[in-house]
Amino acid sequence: MTWSMPSYTAPDFTLPLFTDAPDVTLVPAPRDGVAPDRYHSMSIFPEYFKVHGTWLLAEESRMDCVPVYAGGRIAVVEFRNLKKGDLVVVGRKERGEEGIYVHDTGFSADREDTDDSFIFRTGRSRETAYSKDYDSVYELLEYEKQHGKIVWVMGPACAFDADARAAFADLVRAGYVDGLMAGNALATHDLEAAYLGTALGQDVYTQKLAPLGHYNHLDTINKVRQYGSIHTFIEKEKLDNGIIAALDRCHIPFVLAGSIRDDGPLPEVIGNVYEAQNAMRDMIRNATTVICMATMLHSIATGNMFPSYRVVDGHVRPTYFYCVDISEFAVNKLRDRGSLSVSSIVTNVQDFVVNVRNNLCR
Template sequence: MTFKLPKFTPPNFHKDFLKDAPNCKTVEIIKDGVAPSNYHAMSIYPEYFKIDGEWILPTQSRMDCVPVVTDDKRVEVVEFRNLRVGDKVVIGRTEDASEGIYMYTKGFKTLNGNKDAFAFRTGRSRETAFSKDYDELYKRLKYDRDHGHIVWVLGPAVVFDYDTRKALSALVENGYVNAIMAGNAMATHDLEGSYLGTALGQNIYTQESVPNGHYNHLDLLNEARRAGSIENLMAEGKIKDGVVKTCIENNVPLILAGSIRDDGPLPPVIADVYKAQDAMRAQTRKATTVICLATTLHTIATGNMTPSYTVRDGKIRPVYIYNVDISEFAVNKLGDRGSLEVTTIVTNVQDFMVHLKNNLIDNE
């Protein structure tokens, strides 16, 4: 069965409470980076703003940011740090249209007459059967390869295993990866796997620790910094395979955000946290499917930047987000933060990646 996007049903703007609602109010910024009192903060859901009698939906959104009304009646969603003097920020903290602000959560809802108010096993845990989720994911990825923007958020565990590195590289080569967001460790250990056959000092085939293996990632980092770039290291013939190499060869953006505990780091790692955030948001703005694997902090950061919807070709569609981890705590953390509606899969990422490669590529 082919995948079909759910149709977005907009609000009925002829209803009295929407038709008779006032225009939203704005206040101009008087100091860069500081919102006015009673500013409105965005959620993950579609929010409409009434401007000159017309309800306007931002085409790009982000939770915990503020809506700015432009002179041509568009609504831009802006981080506090990016507010500038003269920006017109929407004020008001109700979302029921009474202040010209309306949060709408039912656009993609489907009626299910068989759903009970009380039922067992409605949550997600190690006891959950994820076969249906896999089947849905295969269909969504095949659709979004041609019609969307698939963003991957990776922890280093994804590249600790030979088969997993090979599987992810194959997905990159076959168009299932439009961007990767990670930290210094993921790229370092992927490159270490090619350069020395280890990841954090363990053989990527046997998982056995090698003598003085704790030096290996440092040796790789030192070599990359000597070469000046990963591309230069590749040109020297020292990197022959792996996820990073495949991304570079296929022009897939690789956003590496630095952290306080980084070794090295690799030359392309973005040390400025806000520049890294801007680079990540450039990808989440375009994202239609986001897959987060074994990285709690990067997952939460990405989730906070990703709305529940996006606008492509003038149509409103959902953004699908998957959080995959062996830890139930990790997969549930994003939901606990109120970030978004997310499909969680409790499994090790090595099995997950191989399943995807087998079903998306080998079975085509």
């Protein structure tokens, strides 16, 4: 497979648009957790700010956060993490008029222009042809295995099928997974399958219901809690199959963000929502490709944290964000929340992960 990184074209800062622009206005935060009036809110695109006559790129961005000037660079800070006195960029104009420039055309795109004003099939649905998307995923993951960081975001549906669990474990062992983010349910049902052969009491291969199977996920959680950690549970029970066991054996980090509806939960689940958000952001801090599967809320959360670019070794490169879900509503909801760079594939996630494994782990 061959794959080439799209080139990035930075703004031409010799143009009058930039040379005549004023320095950006910096206003101290009035108190902890509060931005000054007319604060600038970040997008998913590369953004530049003119400070002391120099245009500075916010190298690590996040949508819906505020830019803060500190130590000669632009930091991007969540509102809740602002400290009194932080120098916050203010201004709502984004084409240089206030020393702010949002560069949304930096990457070359393979778009087919058409003069037709009336055309069919411009959306993404279960009727869309996805053959090219699959090939692009295979080529991208081959590249990122050597040059990037791949993070997967998974819902519990990924753990309900024997073949899907085995396929993802193969991807972990083959080096196509650098991190995983999920909730209590994905880990619980995957560990239940490794421990008892069921997910929510149903055999992950035959779909037969086990006697008193509704206890199985609770028994699994309780046993993990007895051992004190997922790692110790896997080690002591000699579990050798599934998603979480593969991550544990290959020393791949994972973040489990809690929910108000969680059973148990497992010891590693982070119950404080803001601590979970911090852990998720740390997980994707250097991620260059994110693939979300069958988890709408986790996908939206990750999409809101994930910019359209990264600065790697001084060079700006694009990031890639995929959302895979059987529900058209879920993938469209993600796009509606501002994650405009998302590529969506409407399909069964169990089939998706098996197809990816079959084409990469040969």
